[in-house]
Amino acid sequence: MTEVSLGGPAGRGGTRGSDSHARRTGPGWYVKIVLMAAVNALGLYGVWTAVMVGSWGVAAFLALAVAAADWVYFSRRMLPAKYLYPGLVLLLAFQLFVMLYTAYVAFTNYGDGHNSTKVDAIAAISMQNERRVEGSETFPLTVVERDGELGFAILRDGEIVVGDAETPLEPAAGSDDGARVTAVDGWTALEFAELVSRSAEITDLRVPFSGDPAAGGLRTQDGALGFVAAPVLVYDAATDTFTNTTTGVTYTPNDHGSFVSADGEELTPGWRVGVGFENFTAIFTEDRLAGPFFQVLVWTFVFAGLSVVTTFALGLFLAMVFNDPRVRGRKVYRSLLILPYAFPAFLATLVWRGMLNEKFGWINEVLLGGAEIPWLTDPWLAKFSVLAVNLWLGFPYMFLVTTGALQSIPGDVLESARVDGASRWRAIRSIVLPLLMVSTAPLLISAFAFNFNNFALIYMLTGGGPHFEGAPVLVGHTDILISMVYSVAFDSGVKQYGLASAVSLLIFVIVGLISWLGFRRTRTLEEL
Amino acid sequence: MSAVTKTAPRESVPRPDRYRIRRDAGPRGVRWWTEVGWRHVVGIVMVVICVVPLLYVISASLNPSGTFTGSNRLFSEVGLNNYAELFESRYWRWFVNSFVIATTTAIGTVLMGGAAAYAFSRFRFSGRRAALTTLLLVQMFPQMLAVVAIFLVLLTIGDVIPVLGTNSTLALIAVYLGGALGVNTFLMYGFFNTVPREIDEAAKIDGAGHAQIFWTIILRLVSPILAVVGLLSFIGTFGEFIIAKTVLQSPDRLTLAVGLYQWASDERNAPWGLFSAGAVLAAVPVVVLFLLLQKYIVGGLTAGSVKG
Numbered sequence: 064m065t066e067v068s069l070g071g072p073a074g075r076g077g078t079r080g081s082d083s084h085a086r087r088t089g090p091g092w093y094v095k096i097v098l099m100a101a102v103n104a105l106g107l108y109g110v111w112t113a114v115m116v117g118s119w120g121v122a123a124f125l126a127l128a129v130a131a132a133d134w135v136y137f138s139r140r141m142l143p144a145k146y147l148y149p150g151l152v153l154l155l156a157f158q159l160f161v162m163l164y165t166a167y168v169a170f171t172n173y174g175d176g177h178n179s180t181k182v183d184a185i186a187a188i189s190m191q192n193e194r195r196v197e198g199s200e201t202f203p204l205t206v207v208e209r210d211g212e213l214g215f216a217i218l219r220d221g222e223i224v225v226g227d228a229e230t231p232l233e234p235a236a237g238s239d240d241g242a243r244v245t246a247v248d249g250w251t252a253l254e255f256a257e258l259v260s261r262s263a264e265i266t267d268l269r270v271p272f273s274g275d276p277a278a279g280g281l282r283t284q285d286g287a288l289g290f291v292a293a294p295v296l297v298y299d300a301a302t303d304t305f306t307n308t309t310t311g312v313t314y315t316p317n318d319h320g321s322f323v324s325a326d327g328e329e330l331t332p333g334w335r336v337g338v339g340f341e342n343f344t345a346i347f348t349e350d351r352l353a354g355p356f357f358q359v360l361v362w363t364f365v366f367a368g369l370s371v372v373t374t375f376a377l378g379l380f381l382a383m384v385f386n387d388p389r390v391r392g393r394k395v396y397r398s399l400l401i402l403p404y405a406f407p408a409f410l411a412t413l414v415w416r417g418m419l420n421e422k423f424g425w426i427n428e429v430l431l432g433g434a435e436i437p438w439l440t441d442p443w444l445a446k447f448s449v450l451a452v453n454l455w456l457g458f459p460y461m462f463l464v465t466t467g468a469l470q471s472i473p474g475d476v477l478e479s480a481r482v483d484g485a486s487r488w489r490a491i492r493s494i495v496l497p498l499l500m501v502s503t504a505p506l507l508i509s510a511f512a513f514n515f516n517n518f519a520l521i522y523m524l525t526g527g528g529p530h531f532e533g534a535p536v537l538v539g540h541t542d543i544l545i546s547m548v549y550s551v552a553f554d555s556g557v558k559q560y561g562l563a564s565a566v567s568l569l570i571f572v573i574v575g576l577i578s579w580l581g582f583r584r585t586r587t588l589e590e591l
Numbered sequence: 592m593s594a595v596t597k598t599a600p601r602e603s604v605p606r607p608d609r610y611r612i613r614r615d616a617g618p619r620g621v622r623w624w625t626e627v628g629w630r631h632v633v634g635i636v637m638v639v640i641c642v643v644p645l646l647y648v649i650s651a652s653l654n655p656s657g658t659f660t661g662s663n664r665l666f667s668e669v670g671l672n673n674y675a676e677l678f679e680s681r682y683w684r685w686f687v688n689s690f691v692i693a694t695t696t697a698i699g700t701v702l703m704g705g706a707a708a709y710a711f712s713r714f715r716f717s718g719r720r721a722a723l724t725t726l727l728l729v730q731m732f733p734q735m736l737a738v739v740a741i742f743l744v745l746l747t748i749g750d751v752i753p754v755l756g757t758n759s760t761l762a763l764i765a766v767y768l769g770g771a772l773g774v775n776t777f778l779m780y781g782f783f784n785t786v787p788r789e790i791d792e793a794a795k796i797d798g799a800g801h802a803q804i805f806w807t808i809i810l811r812l813v814s815p816i817l818a819v820v821g822l823l824s825f826i827g828t829f830g831e832f833i834i835a836k837t838v839l840q841s842p843d844r845l846t847l848a849v850g851l852y853q854w855a856s857d858e859r860n861a862p863w864g865l866f867s868a869g870a871v872l873a874a875v876p877v878v879v880l881f882l883l884l885q886k887y888i889v890g891g892l893t894a895g896s897v898k899g
Contacts, residue, residue, distance in 0.1 A: 157769025
């Protein structure tokens with residue numbers, strides 16, 4: 064994909080007009096040919112690798128992208144496409160497709176324990192549930208290493224065989240002392256000290272005994288003696304079930320992507336399946352989840368709304384205060400007042416986090432003389448702190464915007480109001496504000512949308528905390544929807560991509576609705 | 592400034608002597624306080640509120656103890672050892688990462704956005720209106736809403752092409768560029784439309800191809816908007832947090848936003864002095880850039896709405 068974007072701009076540079084690029088072979092033309100060659104080479108290499116890995120989606124996308132690039136840049140027509148192609152390809156992949164993919168994942172149980180396909184799950188179950196075969200023979204074993212990967216070497220029927228976690232035991236050249244392998248070509252045998260220091264890795268290692276998974280794997284407990292562990296759970300493709308060879312219990316697949324026994328015991332891992340609206344019903348009806356979710360939902364609106372109102376109010380107030388030519392040093396004031404906006408927001412948020420620290424923070428220790436006020440750990444104070452810090456971060460923007468808007472309000476309108484006897488307050492309310500709203504309303508809507516998803520502020524300042532007690536996911540009193548998404552997907556111990564995507568999808572719907580309402584008012588769509 | 596003088600009468604009291612308001616003849620005494628003086632009070636209070644956190648972080652960065660408590664007495668001790676320690680940490684690696692990622696993204700955004708705006712502004716083709724509408728719709732949904740899907744897609748791509756998978760700088764840039772068109776095309780499109788088409792036509796008659804017109808004429812004429820978009824993109828990418836935090840994993844590949852977050856939230860070691868020094872160094876270029884180009888940035892901020 065990057066090769067495509069690289070190829071784009073300069074490729075365009077070489078295209079000398081629709082009349083011909085055969086006749087004009089300037090330097091640009093050569094650049095274009097070289098870049099297109101690179102695009103094709105890298106693209107085809109990508110397609111080939113994707114096919115080898117069995118990643119059909121990636122292969123299809125790359126093939127289409129390369130074909131489209133060739134078509135667009137070698138055709139004499141398609142002029143607009145030559146300019147749109149690089150941006151559009153990336154837009155398709157990382158904006159439109161990921162949105163659709165979010166919608167798809169929202170209806171699956173994708174997450175820890177359900178990460179991959181059924182085939183992978185079956186292989187993993189067979190491999191993880193192995194036990195030493197009773198009374199089976201043991202092998203004097205040598206632990207060997209290659210490029211940091213551990214392997215086992217044993218004598219099987221007098222022949223030296225070696226393998227690692229990926230490759231089954233295979234014959235290899237080396238030397239032995241009759242009972243034990245002493246050296247293998249291409250591998251180094253581990254010293255005793257290393258055996259001790261890497262013992263956890265060694266006892267975890269399983270080397271497939273042969274290409275057939277049913278043959279089991281070679282394992283060791285002490286790094287010196289190996290034994291064969293055979294699968295306890297055997298998969299039968301004909302009936303699509305697992306059977307436990309020792310207890311005889313059978314496990315059948317259920318519609319949630321797991322093998323389950325009759326008495327409800329579940330084998331892990333499972334695989335990814337569609338679960339319909341289950342993620343959504345869980346969010347709205349499951350007691351322990353729905354409560355926190357609604358609190359987060361309400362707080363998201365409150366936070367975004369109050370952030371816009373407070374920043375706008377303070378910004379407008381300051382703009383009016385300094386919109387008076389009699390105030391000396393207005394330029395200095397303005398430059399200093401926009402400092403919070405110029406300072407990168409994420410750094411400012413982190414600085415505030417430190418200043419608001421309960422025990423050592425500057426606010427408590429210096430300003431309030433050693434009070435231990437839990438600014439970031441009390442539910443209400445944390446909400447207040449989030450809003451206050453966002454006010455600090457956001458008012459300069461509103462100050463700048465409203466200053467500009469105020470200055471563009473014609474003076475004669477105000478003058479005529481005054482002539483008609485309007486008081487100063489009346490003039491502000493009936494003339495300045497309405498005129499101001501015309502130009503700033505769209506900005507207020509986008510400020511609302513921005514704060515609705517102001518992840519960095521929440522995550523950096525409070526981490527969403529203080530956390531709700533007893534919720535199945537790690538969310539708290541200051542979490543907004545987007546930080547809840549992040550927490551469910553990555554921070555809650557068990558990663559639940561499906562559930563997180565369902566919350567994402569809800570944000571999409573809400574943001575879409577808000578923007579639609581905004582557009583209906585401003586009618587931006589009409590002005591294309 | 593002309594706009595300022597225009598609004599001048601509004602604030603003054605409508606009196607026959609209105610024309611006299613100028614510095615030497617302004618209100619004095621109590622009236623000065625009710626009409627002008629209180630504005631200075633408000634201004635000074637606000638300036639203090641704005642400046643204190645910044646002074647605090649500068650003082651903390653200069654405090655040799657490097658701890659929270661030590662940082663609280665502003666400028667009580669001054670030393671540069673926090674800055675020196677940055678050289679032994681991963682800070683400069685993060686700095687370079689952030690700089691490379693933000694610069695590449697800014698350049699890519701300007702080129703791709705400019706090219707797209709050129710196509711929409713100068714060509715009439717089927718699907719143009721639909722494409723513009725789609726972009727307008729896409730623009731409403733920030734990329735980060737799909738952060739989980741982005742992570743999962745990069746996992747899948749990583750199986751095929753590891754350099755474009757998770758934990759890859761290149762992949763992160765590609766993701767950022769994927770969001771570029773949706774955000775900036777409209778801003779640029781409006782500006783491109785203000786360049787008269789006659790200029791293109793004259794060049795075409797003189798034998799210039801469309802590529803020549805784009806690279807040598809149009810891009811030069813719209814350079815103010817290119818600067819604004821590039822700068823906004825740079826600053827935006829520099830501070831982007833959620834996608835960078837999701838995509839990048841190994842400590843050496845982090846951006847400043849992710850790395851400094853780790854320092855600031857590290858309650859056990861609390862490398863507060865180190866964090867402060869890093870924050871000051873990271874902020875200085877952005878603040879300077881911002882103050883220098885203030886006028887353009889503010890213009891760019893409001894361009895989308897004021898125009899039209």
